[in-house]
Amino acid sequence: MTDPRPVPVALPVGPPVTRPRRDALLPALHEAHDAAGWLAPEALDAIADRLRLGRAEVFGVASSYASFAFTPRPRRLRRVCTGVMCVVAGAEAPGADAPGVVASPCLGRCEQAPAVLDTDGGRAVAPVAPAPVPQPPTERSLLRRVGVVDPSSLDDYRAHGGTAALGHARTLGPAAVRAAVTASGLTGRGGAAFPAGRKWEAVAAAAGGPKYVVANADESEPGTFKDRVVLEHDPFAVVEAMVIAGFAVGATTGYVYVRDEYPEAIARLEHAIDAAGAAGLLGDDAGGLGVPFRIEVRRGAGAYVCGEETALFASIEGYRGEPRTKPPFPVDAGLFGRPTLVHNVETLANVLTILDPSGPRPETKLFSVSGAVTRPGLYEVPMGTTLAEVLDLAGGVPAGRTLQAVLLGGAAGTFLHPEEIGVPLTVEATRAIGATVGSGAVFVIDDTTDLATVVLGIATFFREESCGQCVPCRVGTVRQEEVLHRLVHGRPLGSVAEEVQRLRDVGAAMRDASICGLGQFAWNAIEGAVDRFGVFGAST
Amino acid sequence: MVDPRRTATAEFADLWLPIDVGADIPLAHAIAHEIIAAGLVHEEFVARATTGYAEFAAQVADWTPERAEARTGVPADLVRAAARAYATAPKAQLCWTLGITEHRSGVDNVLALCNLALLCGHVGRWGSGLSPLRGQNNVQGGGDMGALPNRLPGFQAVTDPDARARVEAVWGAPVPPEDGRNLTEMFAAMETGDLRALYVLGENPAQSEADATRARRLLAGLDHLVVQDLYLTRTAELADVVLPATAAWCESNGTVTNSERRVQRVRAAVRAPEGARDDLAILVAVADRLGADLGPADPETMWDELRRVSPLHTGMGWARIEALGGIQWPCPSETDLEPSFLHGRLWADDPADRGRPAPFSVVEWVPPADPLAPDYPIRLTTGRRLDSYNTGVQTRRFSSPLRFGETVDLSPADAADLGVAPGETVRVVSRRGSVEAPVRIDPGLRAGLAFMTLHFGDDVDTNRLTVEAVDPKSGTAEFKATAVRIERIAAPVGARGGTPAP
Amino acid sequence: MSGHEVAVTVDGRPVVVPEGATVLDACTAAGIDTPTLCFGDTVAARNVCRICVVDVAGSRALVPSCSRPAEPGMEIATDTPRVRHARRMVLELLGSSVDLSLTDHVEEWNARYGADPDRFGPDAATVAQPVKVDNDCFVRDYSRCILCYQCTDACGEQWQHTFAIAIAGRGFDATVSTEHGVGLPDSACVYCGNCIEVCPTDALMFRTEFDLRTMGTWASERQTRTDTICAFCGVGCTLTLHVQHGVGDDDGDRIVKVTSPHSSSVTAGNLCIKGRFGAGHVHP
Structure with a gap:
């Protein structure tokens, strides 16, 4: 067996490294934080000295992540989700008098709302929850193994069709694999819906190396939990898809960047990587493809913006999770400035269905359904299924309630009226009504919920998650929340119309002039609430 | 990075060679030994542009990295790594400061480094070379102007009759044909009584000289001591006459020359204190009292005189220095600029253009004069x-x-x-x-x-x-x-x- | 590759710029004055203030002109309603949260773009905080900081490699900080002052200037600037001596600030503590 991971990064305490190891910073911060429950100044300085980084820089990087505490805090921690899905379900932010209980942005457990997560030294305390996938396995494609196989067993994975796509890829060769992905019409499932095949061809053609494959599992869009379910219940699928991607584009190293709020997913993925390494699926001759491929898991530290691909690269590299200007695009200059193929977990999972030896399976899409439905959970439906059909699958709004709105696409998404739910959930159809599928989050709001409060919650979320790099987002999200706060509390500065004009002015600048999608979409849902729902009585 | 101390600069280094103080020649010889042993000598350059290689190679043949390690304290592996890195780099420079020169073998230390550059052809090309990093803003300029006991302006030898004639024609006065005394020789002459009067400009030897007790005794014993300085330094306190001078860098106009031989303008920005005078004005006035007319105490006039006696500076008109923000010598032409590096001739194809080959130097190691001992460990x-x-x-x-x-x-x-x-x-x-x-x-x-x-x-x-x-x-x-x-x-x-x- | 040229249009006018030139360069070549705040001439463009944005045909969002390379055929618009609005909002957002009173051009730009920073009311959050005075060389007034990143880049990997300061915290709470916020004397700072050199808002200020301003004796109309060469080593850095001729009742000359020309081929505006702060010896 060869080592399934590229390089050891969680350096033990010991002599300083010979060259600065910025890329080892985030794992080192986690190591220290897990051990103590918080990051003492001495611990931060020791990490800086050991990795030969500036102490101010290490402090600057660490303090950009919400997961890290800088005052004493117990190792054993209860995170209370204060995402809007859970607040609507009755969650309340913990008070300052409960030292081991902290508020958390959306935990990605919206089907359990109000959700909590108990950890000790970063590891989950409770057993992994059963997969929230109500549909029977026969009706699923991407999710066909979820809840069916033992996620710790490579043998079980194989017994349920696992590694068949890898074998098929070996037969096809890299160019034909890329052609198959292109021919499938697969588009990115993280929200931007960029054609995957174009990325694969671009990375394969890019000059320079080494090249990287990055799985974006920093699933932080409120209301979204599809990647968590896949990682927890079918982790070998992610490994297999990455090996194939590396083979097809000429990359030898893969990173999976998983958000800190998914400790069970991280544990199961780590186990899968070890098992895959032992079986030769990773290592010097990964999966018998004749080329090396290794995978390293990187754990995020509480930053929504790190779901943006360039911020994610910065985070892996040991910089603050701040997005970079594009161009250059990741296919040319991504992780460590090298050509990089970056995909969301769901997108990667599709690679296995495209390369099914019996022919490509029909394209499907995952939807995380939460809120006012009878059966919240993860649903897999054929492309083109309408929102109404998805809501029906989830059992519809509970008896006695009335549908008020659906927030489609998470905090960066759009509020839809009940009369709009006939829309097919495709990029084109949703765009036609001014909405977006986004990450596939479907948050259902009934008539008992005050929409203005939801809107204010969204504004607070963006203000808290802005990295602070560019002016429109850094200050704009503050001004947006200030206005909404005044409006929700009935204390407008001047007329309501003036306040709404402030929102529009700030929102337009954020959309037009922010560096990344966070700022560009921070006004999106709020604009819809104002314009489509007239939440503040001024819809002009 | 070669330094006995792990300095802040060493933190940036790929290789830090922790050398024992005073072992520079053994280290240089060991690096040369390794370059030769590894077959990394630039054979063509050595054959065409140098002399004395055989003698040099014979001398360093004994200096294996292992043998040198006993003298230098630098592990042999580090020496090998440094030698290979230097020899195989497309461009490489050796830069040094007083750690090389403030030794009784200081000049030989420098020559040992020159040998390395010759061995690898790392000289005479852009980005390569040898560079003493000057500790003061005008160490280079002072030497360029002829403030050395054996040099006329533009580094022309005092013993060169042609150079002397050129200077004498401009100065209208004879130039003594023999070298003067350097600082150490002056103190030695004070000791013997051969030197009995001293004029010190902008130096503080009462505190800066090694064995300061002796230096102060000798200065105090002079018949006559004149000190020209910004402050009443410890040296000035010993003086018979103190001439208060302006701060050259902000109360005077003139030029200074930096480590890369770049002549740049200094300019008066603040009014000098009452009674302080420009160095040039003081010298002109002193000369006047001695019966010599040095001309107007005007820096541009003085600069133009230099341009007439120093071919290195001929092309550097005052206005041109202003316009370009600084000019590196040599600058013989008023219209063209020379390359920013020296010794490019060594790469010329035509032997006539190549000129005198550069000699390897056979230098012997001399350990520090003040030996460690149980009393002084x-x-x-x-x-x-x-x-x-x-x-x-x-x-x-x-x-x-x-x-x-x-x-x-x-x-x-x-x-x-x-x-x-x-x-x-x-x-x-x-x-x-x-x-x-x-x-x-x-x-x-x-x-x-x-x-x-x-x-x-x-x-x-x-x-x-x-x-x-x-x-x-x-x-x-x-x-x-x-x-x-x-x-x-x-x-x-x-x-x-x-x-x-x- | 040098010598190639790129043809673009700026507001409909054809402009040719050298390959590698930015959109900002193209705008300048077209004679258009583009406001910039975070853009500095000695550090890589960070394009974080977003005041220099322009409309580029085919691009959904506005484009930061300071960092985007000009590409053949680019159609650049600098005066569209979107561009004017974004610039106005950047001025309003910064003006309502940061003290820009010592920042060049802000009044002029506010007028040009119709910006009214007061429109967010008296309770709008700001970055106001006490001035950090912890050494005799320079002070840090982060009430004036727009987070342009130039000081951290100059301190860090683009020039000084000291890494005494970095951006810490995030969002609106992000600030320039030493480790754990310790004072400069307890940090890695070497007082090169290269951060002051690049600061566009005077958030970083010579202690002399700060003290004179505090005492009301700062008089820029009585100041001259003279370039000379530093006396303290053989590098040969150019110093621009800012001399005030008369301070209060004293009619003597006083070096109140030292900068260095960014165009200097020797150190591109960078100095060390001796050149930046060591001039005091010429004063009695």
Whole structure:
């Protein structure tokens, strides 16, 4: 067996490294934080000295992540989700008098709302929850193994069709694999819906190396939990898809960047990587493809913006999770400035269905359904299924309630009226009504919920998650929340119309002039609430 | 990076070679040995552009990295790595400061480095070469102007009749055909009574000379001492006549020349204090009293005179320097600029253009003059700190957050052996004298190595310790290698039953 | 590759710029004055203030002109309603949260773009905080900081490699900080002052200037600037001496600030503590 991971990064305490190891910073911060429950100044300085980084820089990087505490805090921690899905379900932010209980942005457990997560030294305390996938396995494609196989067993994975796509890829060769992905019409499932095949061809053609494959599992869009379910219940699928991607584009190293709020997913993925390494699926001759491929898991530290691909690269590299200007695009200059193929977990999972030896399976899409439905959970439906059909699958709004709105696409998404739910959930159809599928989050709001409060919650979320790099987002999200706060509390500065004009002015600048999608979409849902729902009585 | 201390610069280095003080020639020879043994000599360059290779190669044949390790303290593997990195780099420079030159073998140390550059052809091309990093803003310019005992302006030899004739024609006065005395020879002449009057401009030898006790005795014993300075320095306090001068860099107009031979303009920005006069004006006035007319005390006029006597500077009109912001010599043409590097001729195809080949130098190692011994077991080396300048005459007048005064810096191991704590005042004793200074522990120092500066001579006269062992070729003293011992003054911290400190 | 040229249009006018030139360069070549705040001439463009944005045909969002390379055929618009609005909002957002009173051009730009920073009311959050005065060389007034990143880049990997300061915290709470916020004397700072050199808002200020301003004796109309060469080593850095001729009742000359020309081929505006702060010895 060869080592399934590229390089050891969680350096033990010991002599300083010979060259600065910025890329080892985030794992080192986690190591220290897990051990103590918080990051003492001495611990931060020791990490800086050991990795030969500036102490101010290490402090600057660490303090950009919400997961890290800088005052004493117990190792054993209860995170209370204060995402809007859970607040609507009755969650309340913990008070300052409960030292081991902290508020958390959306935990990605919206089907359990109000959700909590108990950890000790970063590891989950409770057993992994059963997969929230109500549909029977026969009706699923991407999710066909979820809840069916033992996620710790490579043998079980194989017994349920696992590694068949890898074998098929070996037969096809890299160019034909890329052609198959292109021919499938697969588009990115993280929200931007960029054609995957174009990325694969671009990375394969890019000059320079080494090249990287990055799985974006920093699933932080409120209301979204599809990647968590896949990682927890079918982790070998992610490994297999990455090996194939590396083979097809000429990359030898893969990173999976998983958000800190998914400790069970991280544990199961780590186990899968070890098992895959032992079986030769990773290592010097990964999966018998004749080329090396290794995978390293990187754990995020509480930053929504790190779901943006360039911020994610910065985070892996040991910089603050701040997005970079594009161009250059990741296919040319991504992780460590090298050509990089970056995909969301769901997108990667599709690679296995495209390369099914019996022919490509029909394209499907995952939807995380939460809120006012009878059966919240993860649903897999054929492309083109309408929102109404998805809501029906989830059992519809509970008896006695009335549908008020659906927030489609998470905090960066759009509020839809009940009369709009006939829309097919495709990029084109949703765009036609001014909405977006986004990450596939479907948050259902009934008539008992005050929409203005939801809107204010969204504004607070963006203000808290802005990295602070560019002016429109850094200050704009503050001004947006200030206005909404005044409006929700009935204390407008001047007329309501003036306040709404402030929102529009700030929102337009954020959309037009922010560096990344966070700022560009921070006004999106709020604009819809104002314009489509007239939440503040001024819809002009 | 070669340095006895792990300095801040060493933190950036791919390779840090922790050399024992004074072992520069063994290290250079070992690197040369490795370059030759590894077959990395630039054969074509050596054959076409150098002489003396065979003798040189024979000399370094014995200096294996292993043998050198015993002298230098640098592990043989590091020497090999450095040699290969230097020899295989497309471009490589050797830059040095006083750590090379402030030894009694200072010139030979430099020649040993020149050998390495010749061996690899790392000279005469853009991005490659040899560069002494000057410690003062006009060390280069002073030499360029002829303020050396054996040189006329433009580095022309005093002994060269053609050069003398050219200068005499412009100056209208004869130039003595023999070399003058360097600083060390002047002090030696004071000792013998051959030199009895001295005119010091902008130097503070009472504090900056090695073996300062001797230097002060000799200065005080002169028949007549004139000091021209910004301040009443310790040297000026000994003077018969003090000529108050303006600060050349901000109260006068003129030029200075930096380490890369770039001539740049200094300009008066503030009015000088009442009574202070420009250096040039003072010299012209003194000459006038002596009956010589040096012309107007105008820097541009004086500069134009230089351009007539120094071919290196002929093309550098005052207006051109202003327009370009600075010009590197040589600059013989008023219209063209020469390449920014020297010795490019060595690469010429035509032997006539190539000119005189560059000689390899066979230099022998001379260990430091002040040997370590059981009585004096610690090697003290001296140097500068970032925020201070030489004897501190100028820099002590600004409030630096980095400054902590003079200390004797010890390695953690030596401090532990001696049982001394940071801040504790100890006595540092050499064969010439002793000083007292507080201890500072520097993890960048290896056991057996101590460090002090000369910035705070009024408080801690470090140069009482240093040795007046002089390089006969340069006249520079061996400030970098003094043998000392550290003596405790107070009772050990926390000692029981000791006498309480007064 | 040098010598190639790129043809673009700026507001409909054809402009040719050298390959590698930015959109900002193209705008300048077209004679258009583009406001910039975070853009500095000695550090890589960070494009974080977003005041220099322009409309580029085919691009959904506005484009930061300071960092985007000009590409053949680019159609650049600098005066569209979107561009004017974004610039106005950047001025309002910064003006309502940061003290820009010492920042060049802000009044002029506010007028040009119709910006009214007061429109967010008196309770709008700001970055106001006490001035950090912890050494005799320079002070840090982060009430004036727009987070342009130039000081951290100059301190860090683009020039000084000291890494005494970095951006810490995030969002609106992000600030320039030493480790754990310790004072400069306890940090890695070497007082090169290269951060002051690049600061566009005077958030970083010589202690002399700060003290004179505090005492009301700062008089820029009585100041001259003279270039000379530093006396303290052989590098040969150019110093621009800012001399005030008369301070209060004293009619003597006083060096109140030292900068360095960014165009200097020797050190591109960078100095060390001696050149930046060591001039005091010429004063009695």
